[in-house]
Amino acid sequence: MDGKIISIQVAIIGGGPAGIEAASILSRYGVQVSLFEGESKWAHNIGNKFKLFPDFSSADELVQTLSQKIVENQIPAYLSTKIVALEKQKNAWVLTDEQGRSYVADTVLLATGYDIFDAKRKEELGYGIYNGVMTSVDLEAMLKTGKITNVLGEQPQCVTFLQCVGSRDEKIGNHYCSKVCCVTAVKQAIEVKKMSPQTDVFVFYMDLRMWGQGFEELYREAQEKYSIRFVRGRISEAASTFDDRVQIKAEDTLVGQPLKMSTDLLVLMVGMEASCGTKKLAACCGIDGEYGFALSKQPHLADNQTAQRGLFVAGACKRPMSISDAINDARAAATEIVEYLKIVPANKK
Amino acid sequence: MDFGFTISKPRSIEPTEAGKEQLRLLEEQVPTFRRCMNCGGCTATCSAGHFINFNIRKVHNLYRWGQYKELDEELQKCMLCGKCTLVCPRGVNLRSLIIHLRKALNKDHLSNDFQHFIRNNNR
Amino acid sequence: MKRYWNEYQKKIADDKFFYERSCIRQTFFPGSEAAFLKMLREELGKDIYDEANQHTCTGIGYHSDIVPLQTTMTVVARLFALMTEAGYENYVPSCVTSFGVFTEMVEMWKHNPELLEKTRKILYDTTGRTFEIPKNIAHPSDIIYKFRYELKQKMKYQLVNRFTGKPLRVVEHIGCHYAKIFPKAGVGNAEFPYVLAGMIEAWGGEVIDYPERRHCCGFGFRQYLVQENRGYSIANSKKKFESMEPYEPDFIVANCPGCTMFLDKWQYTIAEMENKTYDKNGYGIPVLSYEEMAGLLLGYDPWKLGLQLHQVQAEPLLNKIGIAYNPNEKFTGVSGKILPRPEKPHNLLV
Numbered sequence: 001m002d003g004k005i006i007s008i009q010v011a012i013i014g015g016g017p018a019g020i021e022a023a024s025i026l027s028r029y030g031v032q033v034s035l036f037e038g039e040s041k042w043a044h045n046i047g048n049k050f051k052l053f054p055d056f057s058s059a060d061e062l063v064q065t066l067s068q069k070i071v072e073n074q075i076p077a078y079l080s081t082k083i084v085a086l087e088k089q090k091n092a093w094v095l096t097d098e099q100g101r102s103y104v105a106d107t108v109l110l111a112t113g114y115d116i117f118d119a120k121r122k123e124e125l126g127y128g129i130y131n132g133v134m135t136s137v138d139l140e141a142m143l144k145t146g147k148i149t150n151v152l153g154e155q156p157q158c159v160t161f162l163q164c165v166g167s168r169d170e171k172i173g174n175h176y177c178s179k180v181c182c183v184t185a186v187k188q189a190i191e192v193k194k195m196s197p198q199t200d201v202f203v204f205y206m207d208l209r210m211w212g213q214g215f216e217e218l219y220r221e222a223q224e225k226y227s228i229r230f231v232r233g234r235i236s237e238a239a240s241t242f243d244d245r246v247q248i249k250a251e252d253t254l255v256g257q258p259l260k261m262s263t264d265l266l267v268l269m270v271g272m273e274a275s276c277g278t279k280k281l282a283a284c285c286g287i288d289g290e291y292g293f294a295l296s297k298q299p300h301l302a303d304n305q306t307a308q309r310g311l312f313v314a315g316a317c318k319r320p321m322s323i324s325d326a327i328n329d330a331r332a333a334a335t336e337i338v339e340y341l342k343i344v345p346a347n348k349k
Numbered sequence: 350m351d352f353g354f355t356i357s358k359p360r361s362i363e364p365t366e367a368g369k370e371q372l373r374l375l376e377e378q379v380p381t382f383r384r385c386m387n388c389g390g391c392t393a394t395c396s397a398g399h400f401i402n403f404n405i406r407k408v409h410n411l412y413r414w415g416q417y418k419e420l421d422e423e424l425q426k427c428m429l430c431g432k433c434t435l436v437c438p439r440g441v442n443l444r445s446l447i448i449h450l451r452k453a454l455n456k457d458h459l460s461n462d463f464q465h466f467i468r469n470n471n472r
Numbered sequence: 473m474k475r476y477w478n479e480y481q482k483k484i485a486d487d488k489f490f491y492e493r494s495c496i497r498q499t500f501f502p503g504s505e506a507a508f509l510k511m512l513r514e515e516l517g518k519d520i521y522d523e524a525n526q527h528t529c530t531g532i533g534y535h536s537d538i539v540p541l542q543t544t545m546t547v548v549a550r551l552f553a554l555m556t557e558a559g560y561e562n563y564v565p566s567c568v569t570s571f572g573v574f575t576e577m578v579e580m581w582k583h584n585p586e587l588l589e590k591t592r593k594i595l596y597d598t599t600g601r602t603f604e605i606p607k608n609i610a611h612p613s614d615i616i617y618k619f620r621y622e623l624k625q626k627m628k629y630q631l632v633n634r635f636t637g638k639p640l641r642v643v644e645h646i647g648c649h650y651a652k653i654f655p656k657a658g659v660g661n662a663e664f665p666y667v668l669a670g671m672i673e674a675w676g677g678e679v680i681d682y683p684e685r686r687h688c689c690g691f692g693f694r695q696y697l698v699q700e701n702r703g704y705s706i707a708n709s710k711k712k713f714e715s716m717e718p719y720e721p722d723f724i725v726a727n728c729p730g731c732t733m734f735l736d737k738w739q740y741t742i743a744e745m746e747n748k749t750y751d752k753n754g755y756g757i758p759v760l761s762y763e764e765m766a767g768l769l770l771g772y773d774p775w776k777l778g779l780q781l782h783q784v785q786a787e788p789l790l791n792k793i794g795i796a797y798n799p800n801e802k803f804t805g806v807s808g809k810i811l812p813r814p815e816k817p818h819n820l821l822v
Contacts, residue, residue: 123663124686200369208386220439223383227376229413232387237663239683242718247683249361254387255410258361350744350818353699357707 008034011105018315019111021330024069038082050143053187054214086284114272114316117166124237132246135270148196156264161185162235163205167271178271178320183215193226201228278317304333368415379446384439391433421454480661484618485608489520490560494567497729503778507767531569535693545591548577553601563606568728571611572649620674628771631677634794639678640722644668647728684715691730709738713750723758735759740783743820754821756784785822
C-alpha cells in the first residue's frame with residue numbers, strides 16, 4: 001500500500017471488540033470496510049486479561065473468536081497502523097497513519113477505546129515505588145500464570161483491592177465512574193481465593209455498583225462462598241513495611257474509625273481514560289467531549305452518530321464500557337452506518 | 350516523671366490474627382453473617398435502638414475487626430425480638446448471630462486464650 | 473529506590489538572597505542559621521543579606537488562630553518591604569512554616585488582588601513602606617539541595633559509617649508546611665519529597681522509607697501550646713519513632729524548626745514517661761537540622777554548630793562518621809564562656 005492513497009468505503013479505527021465487531025457486521029452486509037489497529041495485536045486490552053466477568057470465560061478465547069471474525073469475513077485489516085490524523089476533505093475523510101501513509105474513506109467509525117489509568121499519578125498509593133502495589137491489569141497477568149504470590153514469591157497472607165483508582169477523583173480530574181472496576185474486583189477477588197484459599201481478601205470500596213446481569217449474585221457469592229471482606233472506605237495511602245509488605249490506611253466508614261493494616265499485595269483497580277488515539281482523533285474533528293472521550297450526537301437516539309456527517313463512534317472511546325456493552329454498541333453503530341450508506345448514494349456523500 | 354499529660358493511645362483499628370480467627374469461628378457458626386452488606390435495615394428496625402444507643406450493625410462490624418471493648422455489655426441491650434432477622438434483605442440470621450456473639454464475648458464461654466486476648470485488646 | 477521526584481522540580485534562585493530568620497531556631501539549634509550563612513557566603517560565594525530589622529512572620533500565631541489573616545498579610549508585607557528596600561528579590565525564610573505562610577499569602581494575593589491592594593494600603597498608611605512580591609521564594613533547604621554537589625566537593629566527610637564502610641541510614645522529615653500546603657512549592661512534591669533525600673543521597677547516605685514517613689511530627693501549634701493537649705502531640709512523634717525503629721536509623725534530619733525540636737525533645741519525654749528509647753543502646757536517635765548535617769560534613773566544629781544543645785547527643789553519630797571533635801570544648805560557648813552543664817536525664821543516656 002506504499003506510495004498510493006487507498007480508497008475505502010468505511011474505515012474503522014481501532015481493533016478492539018467494538019471495531020472488530022462493527023467491521024465483521026458491516027462486511028457481512030456487503031459493505032467494504034478496512035480495520036486499523038495501532039497496536040500489534042487485536043483487542044490488546046482484552047488480551048491482557050485472564051478471565052472475564054461475570055461468567056469467568058477465557059479472555060484469550062474471546063480475542064481468538066474476535067480475530068477469527070476478521071479472517072472469516074476477509075476484512076482488510078492493518079495491525080501496528082496507528083492513525084494519527086483524521087480530516088474531512090470535501091465529501092471524504094482522510095486518515096493519516098504514523099508512517100505518513102494516507103487513506104481516503106467515505107465513512108469513518110471511531111472505535112479507539114480506552115487506556116488504563118496510569119496508577120503512578122496517585123502517588124500516595126505507591127505504584128511503581130513499592131513492590132507489593134500492583135494494578136488490576138498486573139494482577140490479570142499474575143492470574144494467567146496460575147499462581148498468586150507475594151513479593152517474596154510465597155503464598156500471600158493477605159490481598160487487598162482498592163476501588164476507584166483514577167475514577168471518581170477530583171484530584172486527578174476524573175469525576176466519572178469507570179463502571180467495570182467494581183465487578184472486576186469481585187471477579188479477581190474470587191480468582192485469588194480459588195488459587196489461594198488461605199489468603200485473606202479485602203475489597204475497599206466507596207460504592208459497590210453491581211449494575212449488570214449476574215454481578216450482584218457474584219458479589220454475594222464472593223461474600224458467602226469465599227469470605228471476601230468488603231470494607232466501605234478509601235485507602236488514603238500505602239507505605240512499605242519493614243518486611244516488604246504494604247501498610248495501608250483507611251477508614252471503615254461503616255464503623256467510623258480509622259483502620260491501619262498491612263497486606264502482601266495491594267491491587268489498585270485502575271479505571272478507564274480516553275485512549276491517546278481517542279483524545280487525538282476526537283479533537284482532530286471537533287467531537288471531543290469531557291475528559292477527552294468522543295462525543296456522540298445525542299445520548300438516547302443518536303449515540304453512534306456525531307456532529308460530523310459520516311463520522312460514527314462506538315465502544316469505550318465514548319465512555320467507560322464493558323466488553324459486552326462495547327460489542328452491542330458496535331452492532332448498533334453498524335446498523336446506523338448501513339442506514340447512512342443507504343440514504344446517501346455514492347455520488348451525494 | 351509527670352509532665353502534666355499522658356501519651357494518647359492510637360485509636361485506629363489494627364486487625365490481628367487472633368481477631369481474624371475469632372471471626373472465622375463465628376462465620377462457621379452463623380454462615381449467613383458473611384452475606385451482610387451493611388444496609389442498616391437491622392438497626393433501622395431495632396426495637397431497642399429506637400430508645401437507647403444501640404446499633405447492632407456497628408456492633409457486629411466492630412466484632413469483625415476484633416474490637417471487643419464493651420461489646421458484651423452492648424449486646425445485653427438486645428431484646429431478641431427478632432425483627433432485624435425479618436427485615437434483613439440478605440437473609441442474615443441476626444438472632445442467631447447475636448446469641449453467638451453473646452456467647453463468644455461472655456467470659457464464661459471463652460477459652461482462656463481468648464479471654465487473655467480480649468483483655469489485651471480492650472484499649 | 474524508585475521515585476518520581478524528578479517530575480516535581482521548582483525554580484530556585486541562583487544568588488542574591490534575602491534571609492529571614494526563624495523565631496525559635498536560634499534557641500534550639502543555635503548554630504544552624506549561622507552555618508547556612510557561612511556555607512552560602514564562604515563555600516558557595518553567594519550574596520545573602522541578613523536583615524537586622526526583621527521580625528516574626530506570625531506563623532505560630534496565625535496557625536494557632538490568635539493572629540487574624542489581615543495582620544499576617546500586613547506583617548508579611550512589611551518583611552517583603554524590608555527585602556525590597558534592601559534591593560533584593562529572592563526571599564529565603566529559614567522556617568518551614570514561614571515558607572508556607574509566604575507562599576500562601578502570595579498565592580492568596582494572586583487570586584484576590586483586592587486583598588493585595590488593601591494590604592499595600594494598610595502597610596503604607598501605618599509605616600510609609602511599599603513592597604514588591606518576591607520573584608522567588610525558596611527555603612534554605614531548597615538552596616542547599618540545589619548546590620548539593622558543589623558543597624559535596626568541599627566536604628571533608630561523607631554520610632558513611634567508617635567502621636563498616638556502609639552508607640548511614642537516615643530518616644528525613646520535611647515538615648508539613650513545606651510541601652503539604654502547596655505540594656508544587658516543594659522539591660519532589662508532598663508524597664515523596666526529595667529536598668532532604670537528595671542531600672542524603674548526594675552525600676553518601678541512604679534514605680529510610682518507613683511506613684509513617686509522611687505522618688506529621690505532631691507539632692501542630694494549637695495542640696502543643698496547651699499543656700493538656702501535648703499527649704496528642706507527642707503521640708504523633710511516638711507513632712513515627714515506633715515505625716522507624718526497626719530500620720535502626722543512624723540519625724534523623726529535619727527541615728522544619730518544630731519538627732526538628734519535637735523529634736529531638738520528645739525522645740527525652742518518652743524515655744522519661746515510658747522508659748523507652750528508639751535506638752538499641754539507649755541514647756536515642758540523633759536529630760539534625762539540614763544545615764547541621766551539611767555543616768558537619770563540611771568539617772565545621774560540632775560544638776560551634778550547637779549540637780551540645782540538642783537533647784539526643786551527637787557523639788555516637790560523630791564517631792560513626794569519624795568527625796573530629798574535642799570533648800573538653802563541648803560546653804565552651806562560641807564566645808569562650810563556659811556554659812552551664814545540663815542535668816542528666818533519668819532514662820535517656822547522654
